[in-house]
Amino acid sequence: MGERASLKKKKRNKKKNEIHGKDENTCKNISDLPNVLIHEILSSLPTKDAVQTSVLSKYWRHQWRNVYKFELKEESHERREAFKDFVKSLVRGSKNSLCLKKFSLSCEVGNDAALVNVWLLAFINRGIEELILDFNNVKEQLYFPEDVFDSPTLRKFHLSMPFCFILPPRYDFQNLKEMTLKHVVFQDGYMTLKLFCGCFSLEDLTLIDCNWMNVGSACICCPMLKNLTIIEWIHEDAGDDNDDEEEEEDSGPQCQIVIVGTNLKTFSYEGDMANDYFFYCTSSVVKARLNIKAWGGSSWHTGFFVFKMLRAFPNVEKLSISDSAIQALCHAHHLIPHLPCFNNVTHLQLMMEEPLNLPCKAFMVLLHNSPCLQTLHFDMGISVGEEEDVGGGLSIPKCFGTHLKRINISGFSGKSLELNAIKYLLGVTPVLEELNIYSNGCVVDSDDPIQMMEDLSCKILAFPRASQDCDLHLE
Numbered sequence: 001m002g003e004r005a006s007l008k009k010k011k012r013n014k015k016k017n018e019i020h021g022k023d024e025n026t027c028k029n030i031s032d033l034p035n036v037l038i039h040e041i042l043s044s045l046p047t048k049d050a051v052q053t054s055v056l057s058k059y060w061r062h063q064w065r066n067v068y069k070f071e072l073k074e075e076s077h078e079r080r081e082a083f084k085d086f087v088k089s090l091v092r093g094s095k096n097s098l099c100l101k102k103f104s105l106s107c108e109v110g111n112d113a114a115l116v117n118v119w120l121l122a123f124i125n126r127g128i129e130e131l132i133l134d135f136n137n138v139k140e141q142l143y144f145p146e147d148v149f150d151s152p153t154l155r156k157f158h159l160s161m162p163f164c165f166i167l168p169p170r171y172d173f174q175n176l177k178e179m180t181l182k183h184v185v186f187q188d189g190y191m192t193l194k195l196f197c198g199c200f201s202l203e204d205l206t207l208i209d210c211n212w213m214n215v216g217s218a219c220i221c222c223p224m225l226k227n228l229t230i231i232e233w234i235h236e237d238a239g240d241d242n243d244d245e246e247e248e249e250d251s252g253p254q255c256q257i258v259i260v261g262t263n264l265k266t267f268s269y270e271g272d273m274a275n276d277y278f279f280y281c282t283s284s285v286v287k288a289r290l291n292i293k294a295w296g297g298s299s300w301h302t303g304f305f306v307f308k309m310l311r312a313f314p315n316v317e318k319l320s321i322s323d324s325a326i327q328a329l330c331h332a333h334h335l336i337p338h339l340p341c342f343n344n345v346t347h348l349q350l351m352m353e354e355p356l357n358l359p360c361k362a363f364m365v366l367l368h369n370s371p372c373l374q375t376l377h378f379d380m381g382i383s384v385g386e387e388e389d390v391g392g393g394l395s396i397p398k399c400f401g402t403h404l405k406r407i408n409i410s411g412f413s414g415k416s417l418e419l420n421a422i423k424y425l426l427g428v429t430p431v432l433e434e435l436n437i438y439s440n441g442c443v444v445d446s447d448d449p450i451q452m453m454e455d456l457s458c459k460i461l462a463f464p465r466a467s468q469d470c471d472l473h474l475e
Helices: 002-020 035-044 047-055 080-094 113-123 189-197 242-251 299-311 323-331 333-338 361-368 398-402 416-427 449-461
Strands: 069-073 102-110 130-138 156-160 178-182 204-208 217-220 227-232 256-260 266-271 276-280 287-292 318-322 347-351 375-378 406-412 434-439 471-474
Touching (some): 069 080, 080 113, 102 113, 189 217, 276 299, 287 299, 299 333, 318 323, 323 347, 333 361, 347 361, 361 398, 406 416, 416 449, 449 471
Parallel strands (some): 069 102, 102 130, 130 156, 156 178, 178 204, 217 256, 256 276, 287 318, 347 375, 375 406, 434 471
């Protein structure tokens, strides 16, 4: 009997090994797949769904513990208490057995800072590779496990937290490649300097609406940094009260920030000059985006802010600039003659809220200083006043006659001022290959949009062209 029982046991084990030892030829259902593949499938599911597989069978009871990715989002639960209970059950069920490579937590903190701290300790380990934390309504300090700041595997770190970001005395982001900081309040000048100068492998840095008031001055000096994005709209929610506007005008920049970009390739700034920036060794930048608005204060100050940024990127190839930045340069008219030459610019985009008037001096100088420009894009139409002499009143940039091959005009409404501008461009661009015109809602919402488009198309086709090979598209 003993030998027979032993033989049966061996047969059961053999069968189990064949199934769970994962011979792909014997796979008839998902449970027959190799463990590695099962863990991959579970890791691709929403965490809530992956955990629910534990009710399928005894075999599946603990499979979810082997996933390498957790995404915990409060918004995916109907009630906050349900979310808290779910995360608590994960903490209890894992019993420190998790070895996550990717962890994402998005929730409102409120009065549960101590609880969130427990979650961070439970889920973050020294082998983490990607960490994404989005916190709202933070009332108390959050403390991150030391493993976060001493992880040799961490490659991506995203933190959104409207509260002070406390760094430990010692940390090492030795292999961090990508970092995003949103709404964070920087601790002080020393720790902020240490943070940005200690990320030796960082390639992508994004700073969104951060608070620099405790810093005074800072330096972003990451030797491998390739892409830098800065977004800061501190005046976006400003009220209409005059006293508030005057207060914001006099507030001045929060911080003076030095950017050292030895290997920087792309730079993007969107904001209202909350801080003051100084650039060193940024001639390697080939793509720049400058969306600058002034909500108050000196027009000269805004113009100088734009001027400094343009001077920092003399070798840029693709440049996007807002109409408000162009207008700011017009107010600082004494700086316009000193704009740099952009000999490498091939693509120029105008980000606008209303049609740009072509005779704008700052814009025309920008065109004259871009002799190799090939593509010109207007986001919200263009215009030339009736008083302008379209035939010869506007100076013709060199690139119009030698390199400009493509013009895109979005937000076209069919007004006479826009037609004047199109007529001018067609007449002074002998190498132009494409003129693409995209209408806005005014054309679509007209009584007879199809007829209106046909009439506009006929008018534009009748304009004299310097380039007979130019293809016109009106949509």
